[in-house]
Amino acid sequence: MERILISDSPKSLEVVNKQIEKRIKKNNRLKFTFSLSTVFSLLVLMILLYRILLQSVGWLDWDFLKGMLSIFPEKAGIFGAIVGSLGLIMVVIPVTLILGVATAIYLEEYAKEGRVRDFIKINISNLASVPSVIFGLLGLTVFARFFNLGSSILAGGLTLSLLVLPIIVVSSQEAIRAVPGFLREASYGMGANKWTTIRKVILPVALPGILTGAILSVSRALGETAPLVVLGIPTLILRTPNSIMSDFTALPIQIYYWTLDTVLTKEYANLAAATIVVLLTVLFLLNSVAIVIRNKFQRNF
Amino acid sequence: MRFDTLEGNKMTDQNMIRKQIKNNIKNRKNISDRIMPVFFFAAASVSVFVTLGIVMTLIVDALHFFKEIPLNEFFSKSLAPLRKDPSFGILPLIVGTLSSAFIAMCVAVPIGLTAAIYLSEFASERKRKILKPIMEVLAGIPTIVYGFFAYSFVTPLLMKVIPGLGAKNVLSAGIVMGIMIIPMVASLSEDAMRAVPNTMREGGLGLGSTKMEVTKKIVMPAAISGIMASIVLAVSRAIGETMIVVIAAGSSKDLSLDVTQSMQTMTAYIVEFTSGDAASGTTGYYSLYAVGLLLFIFTLGMNLVAQYISKKYREVY
Numbered sequence: 067m068e069r070i071l072i073s074d075s076p077k078s079l080e081v082v083n084k085q086i087e088k089r090i091k092k093n094n095r096l097k098f099t100f101s102l103s104t105v106f107s108l109l110v111l112m113i114l115l116y117r118i119l120l121q122s123v124g125w126l127d128w129d130f131l132k133g134m135l136s137i138f139p140e141k142a143g144i145f146g147a148i149v150g151s152l153g154l155i156m157v158v159i160p161v162t163l164i165l166g167v168a169t170a171i172y173l174e175e176y177a178k179e180g181r182v183r184d185f186i187k188i189n190i191s192n193l194a195s196v197p198s199v200i201f202g203l204l205g206l207t208v209f210a211r212f213f214n215l216g217s218s219i220l221a222g223g224l225t226l227s228l229l230v231l232p233i234i235v236v237s238s239q240e241a242i243r244a245v246p247g248f249l250r251e252a253s254y255g256m257g258a259n260k261w262t263t264i265r266k267v268i269l270p271v272a273l274p275g276i277l278t279g280a281i282l283s284v285s286r287a288l289g290e291t292a293p294l295v296v297l298g299i300p301t302l303i304l305r306t307p308n309s310i311m312s313d314f315t316a317l318p319i320q321i322y323y324w325t326l327d328t329v330l331t332k333e334y335a336n337l338a339a340a341t342i343v344v345l346l347t348v349l350f351l352l353n354s355v356a357i358v359i360r361n362k363f364q365r366n367f
Numbered sequence: 368m369r370f371d372t373l374e375g376n377k378m379t380d381q382n383m384i385r386k387q388i389k390n391n392i393k394n395r396k397n398i399s400d401r402i403m404p405v406f407f408f409a410a411a412s413v414s415v416f417v418t419l420g421i422v423m424t425l426i427v428d429a430l431h432f433f434k435e436i437p438l439n440e441f442f443s444k445s446l447a448p449l450r451k452d453p454s455f456g457i458l459p460l461i462v463g464t465l466s467s468a469f470i471a472m473c474v475a476v477p478i479g480l481t482a483a484i485y486l487s488e489f490a491s492e493r494k495r496k497i498l499k500p501i502m503e504v505l506a507g508i509p510t511i512v513y514g515f516f517a518y519s520f521v522t523p524l525l526m527k528v529i530p531g532l533g534a535k536n537v538l539s540a541g542i543v544m545g546i547m548i549i550p551m552v553a554s555l556s557e558d559a560m561r562a563v564p565n566t567m568r569e570g571g572l573g574l575g576s577t578k579m580e581v582t583k584k585i586v587m588p589a590a591i592s593g594i595m596a597s598i599v600l601a602v603s604r605a606i607g608e609t610m611i612v613v614i615a616a617g618s619s620k621d622l623s624l625d626v627t628q629s630m631q632t633m634t635a636y637i638v639e640f641t642s643g644d645a646a647s648g649t650t651g652y653y654s655l656y657a658v659g660l661l662l663f664i665f666t667l668g669m670n671l672v673a674q675y676i677s678k679k680y681r682e683v684y
Contacts, residue, residue: 108498
């Protein structure tokens with residue numbers, strides 16, 4: 067090293083150049099390899115979508131959406147599952163919105179810095195990482211057995227609400243925190259009290275962020291399978307649910323049972339694929355709405 | 368005299384108005400500023416009650432189980448919950464869980480980390496704006512869809528390479544689970560690396576290092592706490608993952624390390640047993656909660672470790 071630095075003979079220059087070239091080549095090689103890692107995700111996504119679309123072709127039509135469940139694959143439809151999923155969402159939206167936004171308001175506006183606030187925050191972040199099967203066990207014990215709700219839409223919806231609660235709490239917190247302080251001060255300066263300020267100033271400004279979080283949590287709830295299966299949703303339900311207390315099936319559960327039963331009837335794989343296409347389309351639409359809300363209605367101060 | 372009374376009247380009027388305003392303000396305060404904080408606090412404590420509820424249900428029903436099955440039998444090799452003379456050794460489930468999680472990490476950590484490095488250090492802003500949302504889409508796909516994908520596509524594909532592969536096997540479940548976790552590792556690690564201040568990179572680049580050398584010697588060491596935390600969280604996610612392993616890894620309860628064959632994980636055991644007819648009150652029913660408790664302890668422990676790592680070893684600039 068020393069020798070190369072001192073000397074300026076052409077030979078040592080050559081050595082240095084060679085080394086630099088080697089390092090740059092290594093840099094470029096690794097850069098390319100690493101870019102492949104990102105492309106890999108894209109590739110998997112394409113294969114997944116392509117495969118599922120391919121398997122659903124010919125099976126996904128209006129009759130499939132409108133039809134009742136059946137053990138005969140040609141006749142089977144998912145109307146009951148769609149209604150069941152809608153019912154679940156009808157429970158999840160009000161429960162998570164009220165609980166989640168209220169929790170966020172408490173943490174951001176009312177709670178003083180200190181142990182209670184830290185405890186609730188840590189608790190929520192831990193809750194977010196509890197496996198969904200465990201929420202299923204909670205729902206089974208508390209809602210299904212203790213409150214005797216059985217495997218009804220209400221029991222499923224409440225279980226899912228608790229599962230997605232951390233998502234909406236965290237996103238509402240972020241939305242409320244982003245409301246600039248001068249708006250609060252202006253409101254207080256006009257003589258408004260705290261609740262009026264929250265209701266008339268903070269919530270309207272934070273609404274787009276809160277809605278985005280709500281949509282994300284709904285789309286998470288729509289795709290969750292494990293907690294519902296643990297609740298003991300029956301395999302084949304032929305009647306369409308007509309109240310919040312009736313037994314039900316939902317889109318992901320239908321996918322689950324059809325996938326399991328492909329061993330018995332091969333065509334069930336096509337039915338599962340067609341149901342997946344329906345589910346993914348709904349999720350895609352929901353997420354697009356969330357993005358539009360975020361970009362269009364979010365005000366920057 | 369008359370003038371005086373008028374003045375007096377005016378005074379009392381003013382006083383009355385003052386009083387009324389005071390009362391109004393007081394009333395306003397009474398209704399909303401007293402009730403609302405209580406309501407918000409009650410809502411916030413729901414999350415604490417949920418945690419308590421989870422811990423209580425798991426512990427209470429697991430205790431029923433441990434009354435009948437001693438701990439040393441719980442940590443033994445033979446698992447046959449549905450036999451006439453049932454045995455509840457949980458080791459096969461632990462082995463199944465750890466092997467599927469291990470395979471998932473073998474996929475998720477290298478790909479997720481290198482993707483994070485690319486996105487944070489090399490990609491142009493334009494490329495990042497395209498690639499990141501795609502990864503987020505991958506993270507938003509329900510796990511049941513991944514399960515279907517593993518069972519109906521990855522397993523048949525692997526069968527062509529590995530002849531003895533079972534229709535249900537841990538290998539393909541683990542690989543797909545790894546793919547599912549890539550976005551999580553990538554985005555958490557990327558956040559950690561982007562938090563490293565640019566001045567440090569510029570220092571390295573100014574001394575003549577290549578970007579890769581800067582990444583390896585400066586950015587990675589500075590972001591190591593966040594990267595480690597993301598890996599630990601990913602392990603916890605893999606341990607708790609359910610639908611992929613239920614569908615693609617099957618339900619074999621024999622203790623083995625052969626990943627080309629079926630193995631049952633803890634989560635899959637819970638799903639299999641509840642969707643079957645586990646009558647309330649039997650030992651089999653209570654075994655769900657014992658397994659659930661162990662799973663909860665595993666994931667909670669990993670989560671706490673992740674929080675500890677990111678707090679303790681964070682470099683602050």
